[in-house]
Amino acid sequence: MERSKILVVDDEKLVRRMIARVLESEGMSIVEASNGLDAVQMAKAQPFDLIILDIIMEGIDGFQVIHQLRSEGMLTPVFILSGRQADNDKVFALGIGADDYITKPFSPSVLCAKVKACLRRMSLSAPSSSGVLSAGPFCYFSDEMRLLKKGIEVPLSSKESFLMKYFLTNQNKVLTKEQIYRSIDNVVDDNTIMVHIRRLRTKIEDDPNKPLYLRTIRGVGYQFVAE
Secondary structure, three states, rough: OOOOOEEEEEOEEEEHHHHHHHHHOOOOOEEOOHHHHHHHHHHHOOHHHHHHHOOOOOOHHHHHHHHHHOOOOOOOOOEEEHHHOOOOHHHHHHHOOOOEEOOOOOOHHHHHHHHHHHHHHHOOOOOOHOEEEEOOOOOOOOOEEEEEEEEEEEOOOOOHHHHHHHHHHHOOOOEEEHHHHHHHHHOOOHHHHHHHHHHHHHHOOOOOOOOEEEEEEOHHHHHHOOO
C-alpha cells in the first residue's frame, strides 16, 4: 500500500523534525521545506496528500503560499501551523483556502489525529467511490472533487468540497452541527466549521446573506435544499 506523502514547511528545523518523527511513526512519508518559495516549487513538482505550513517565513509567507496554490487550482489540503493566535489570522487563513489552523505550541498527538482524519476523508473521495451528485443547478463530480453550478465550475477548497458533497448526499435532511462535524473532521471546533460554511455560501448562493440552498435551522444545524 502506497504511503501518504506529507509536505512539512517551517523555517525551524526542530519543528519540522518533530512533526516528521510523529507522522513517520504512523507510516507516512515526509518531505521538508524551510521556506515558502521552496514549498510552492515542491508542490508543483510532485503530488502531496497534505501540506503542513507555517505562516512567518523568509521570502513568501504561508498565506502567499496558499494563495498561489489555490489560484492554480491545487486542492491539496493545507494545515496552517503557526504561533499567531489572533482570530483574524485564523479566519483569513480559512477564507483563502486553508483546511485547518493549529496554533503553536501544539500537541503532536492532536496534530497526528487531525492529519489522519484528513487523509481518511480524502480516501473516501478517491475514484473507488466516484460518482456524480446532482441537485437543482448543482452537479458534483466526486472522483475529481469538482462542483458545477449551471454548468460553470465553482472553485472550492478541499474542506468546502467535502462539505458540499456531504450536503448533496443528504439533501433536504436537517443535519445537526454534531453530524456535520463528524462528517468533516472529528477534532474540529464550531468556529472553524462556521467559517467554512460561510465561505461555501459565498460561492454557491446567489445572495449569501439570504441563502436559498444552504439554510440555517436555528438551534439545530443546517439543511441543504436545491430542488
